[in-house]
Amino acid sequence: MTVYELRTYTLRPARRDDLIDIFDGELVEPQEAAGAHILGQFRDLDDPDRFVWLRGFADMATRREALTAFYGGPAWKANRDAANATMVDSDDVLLLRPVRPGSGIAARGERAPAGAPPPGTVVVATVHHLTEPVDEDFRARFEAALPVLAATGARLLAYLETEYAANDFTALPVRTGEHVFAWLAAESQDSRYTDSPEWTVLSSASKRIERLRLAPTGRSLMR
Numbered sequence: 001m002t003v004y005e006l007r008t009y010t011l012r013p014a015r016r017d018d019l020i021d022i023f024d025g026e027l028v029e030p031q032e033a034a035g036a037h038i039l040g041q042f043r044d045l046d047d048p049d050r051f052v053w054l055r056g057f058a059d060m061a062t063r064r065e066a067l068t069a070f071y072g073g074p075a076w077k078a079n080r081d082a083a084n085a086t087m088v089d090s091d092d093v094l095l096l097r098p099v100r101p102g103s104g105i106a107a108r109g110e111r112a113p114a115g116a117p118p119p120g121t122v123v124v125a126t127v128h129h130l131t132e133p134v135d136e137d138f139r140a141r142f143e144a145a146l147p148v149l150a151a152t153g154a155r156l157l158a159y160l161e162t163e164y165a166a167n168d169f170t171a172l173p174v175r176t177g178e179h180v181f182a183w184l185a186a187e188s189q190d191s192r193y194t195d196s197p198e199w200t201v202l203s204s205a206s207k208r209i210e211r212l213r214l215a216p217t218g219r220s221l222m223r
Contacts, residue, residue: 001056015086030075034038040222042214112166116218145198
């Protein structure tokens with residue numbers, strides 16, 4: 001996969017489990033049949049009214065075809081009113097690509113059936129907002145810091161950066177005019193690395209940092 005969407009939805013109060021029931025029960029397989037890869041679905045641990053998910057595509061052309069097929073297809077038409085009724089905003093979307101060959105999200109393992117209990121793990125998505133496009137110096141500094149991350153027991157899942165290709169499925173907006181470096185890791189409760197010199201350098205090079213602590217749903221491949 002060379003294109004990813006990191007999608008953050010703000011929901012109506014107490015409606016997140018309703019959306020997850022619809023999403024995990026009715027909308028995963030139809031999207032994958034259309035050509036999308038549903039990689040992770042999460043409850044935000046710090047905001048009870050936020051749902052975060054990721055999907056990937058082979059390339060931008062496949063993305064356009066997959067989204068056209070899914071959003072014009074029967075599964076979305078049957079469930080969109082119920083899904084949309086849970087949402088306040090669904091336009092917070094980052095379009096991303098792998099930083100390096102092999103740094104994308106690897107979809108491993110079998111997907112659990114609908115209704116499966118959540119795994120009880122934590123995935124942290126860290127988004128560095130930069131003033132300029134990600135350069136080789138920032139990439140190299142991040143990679144040099146990875147041993148510090150691994151020493152805490154955290155497991156790197158992927159690292160990505162802004163995909164600047166034009167959004168050619170305009171029915172779904174994405175954020176534009178931004179430069180981000182995003183990475184995801186499965187972490188233990190005592191994974192402490194952000195105060196180390198290696199990570200402090202990355203923080204100082206960032207205009208702003210978002211850190212999302214995410215609990216995978218029962219059907220999430222990322223966990």
